Amino acid sequence: MTVRLFDNVFEIDLEATKKHERDLLPCECPRCTFFRENVGKLFPEITEILEKFGVDSSSPDEVMSYEEDGTIVFYEVEYSADGKIVEMSRDRCELSTEGLSVGFGNDSSVPGRDDDAIVRISVFGIKMPCSWAESIKTTLIKEPHKREPLKRLAEWLKYRKNGNKHE
Numbered sequence: 001m002t003v004r005l006f007d008n009v010f011e012i013d014l015e016a017t018k019k020h021e022r023d024l025l026p027c028e029c030p031r032c033t034f035f036r037e038n039v040g041k042l043f044p045e046i047t048e049i050l051e052k053f054g055v056d057s058s059s060p061d062e063v064m065s066y067e068e069d070g071t072i073v074f075y076e077v078e079y080s081a082d083g084k085i086v087e088m089s090r091d092r093c094e095l096s097t098e099g100l101s102v103g104f105g106n107d108s109s110v111p112g113r114d115d116d117a118i119v120r121i122s123v124f125g126i127k128m129p130c131s132w133a134e135s136i137k138t139t140l141i142k143e144p145h146k147r148e149p150l151k152r153l154a155e156w157l158k159y160r161k162n163g164n165k166h167e
């Protein structure tokens with residue numbers, strides 16, 4: 001399918017992209033989990049762009065982040081779609097949400113996949129206040145049936161307290 005975005009033209013295989021997405025093993029660390037569970041509802045602009053490529057915003061290949069002044073800065077989050085770049089006039093584009101941008105390229109470090117057959121979509125500058133993660137706690141205490149998220153939250157708080165080791 002032809003995708004046109006920011007004066008760029010891509011030819012994307014939606015079926016293959018979906019298949020690779022299903023095969024992804026997500027990182028289970030609390031920060032990546034928090035990212036996956038919230039990016040869709042907090043950043044609809046990103047979700048909308050990725051959907052054009054058949055990519056789910058909650059299925060990144062790689063999440064790079066640090067924490068600063070009560071904010072988690074996801075400075076680069078990488079996604080991939082199966083296909084190729086047909087025409088590229090802008091490899092980095094600012095989005096309307098301040099500080100956010102998206103980049104396109106062919107380079108890939110996805111194991112077992114051919115670089116030339118992959119369009120790399122990188123999102124830069126996503127920020128999520130840590131307080132959002134902690135505010136979930138209040139909701140979950142009121143709704144104890146949500147045991148699994150509560151367990152994850154406990155892991156998240158422990159992880160923050162003990163430093164942010166991320167492999």
Ligand SMILES: [Zn+2]
Pocket residue numbers: 027028029030031032033063166
């Ligand atoms: Zn992780």
